[in-house]
Amino acid sequence: MKLLRRSLYITVSILSIGWAFHMLANYFIVDPGATKHLQHKELGENFVQTLWLVLLRLHIISACLALITGPLGFSATILRKNPALHRLNGKVYVLSILFSSVVTVYLAKDATGGPLNTIGFLLLNGLWIITTLYAWWTIRLKQTVKHRIWMMRSYALTLANTSLHFIQLALMKLFDVDYVSSYTIAVWGAWIINLLIAELITKKKFYK
Numbered sequence: 001m002k003l004l005r006r007s008l009y010i011t012v013s014i015l016s017i018g019w020a021f022h023m024l025a026n027y028f029i030v031d032p033g034a035t036k037h038l039q040h041k042e043l044g045e046n047f048v049q050t051l052w053l054v055l056l057r058l059h060i061i062s063a064c065l066a067l068i069t070g071p072l073g074f075s076a077t078i079l080r081k082n083p084a085l086h087r088l089n090g091k092v093y094v095l096s097i098l099f100s101s102v103v104t105v106y107l108a109k110d111a112t113g114g115p116l117n118t119i120g121f122l123l124l125n126g127l128w129i130i131t132t133l134y135a136w137w138t139i140r141l142k143q144t145v146k147h148r149i150w151m152m153r154s155y156a157l158t159l160a161n162t163s164l165h166f167i168q169l170a171l172m173k174l175f176d177v178d179y180v181s182s183y184t185i186a187v188w189g190a191w192i193i194n195l196l197i198a199e200l201i202t203k204k205k206f207y208k
Helices: 002-030 049-073 076-081 083-108 115-140 144-158 160-175 179-203
Strands: none
Touching (some): 002 049, 049 083, 049 144, 076 083, 083 115, 144 160, 144 179, 160 179
C-alpha cells in the first residue's frame, strides 16, 4: 500500500506540475492572444476581449499556482521536517484558489459551448471553493484526517482543467467528436470523474 501511495503521489505531482508549465507556456508564449480558444466561442456584442484576456491570464496564473502547491501540501517530508513551510504552502494554495474562483465567475459567462457549460463551470467553481474552505477549516480545528480528505477533494477539482483537456482530446481523436460537443462532455465529466476518483482514494485509505 505504501508503494502504491508513493507511486500515485509521484505520478500526480509530475502530471500536475508539468501541466501547469504547459498552460503557462501556451497562453503566455505560444498563443498569448488565446486565438485558438476564442475561435470556438459564440461571442456577443458585450464581450470585451481585452478584459477577458487579462482575467484569463490571471486565472491561469492562480490556477497553476494551485496545481504546483497542491502536491507540496501532500508531502509528508515537508510536513515532518518543515511544518512552517507546509502552512505557508497551504495558505498560498487556498488564496490562489479563492482568487482564481472569483475570476472564473466572470469568465464562465462566455464559456465555449454556451449556458450549459457556464453552469458546469460555476458548479465546479462552487465545489472548488467549498472543498478548499472545508480543508482549511478542518485543520484549524486540528482534525488532520478530515483535513487530508477534504484536501484530496479540493485538489481533485484543481486537476479538473487537466482532466478536461485529456478527456476532450480522447473524444476528438478516438471517437471523432466535434470540438464543442467534446468540450461540453469534458467540462462536466472532468470534475465529476475527478471527485469520484478522490472518493475512491479516501475509501481505500490511501491518504494515511
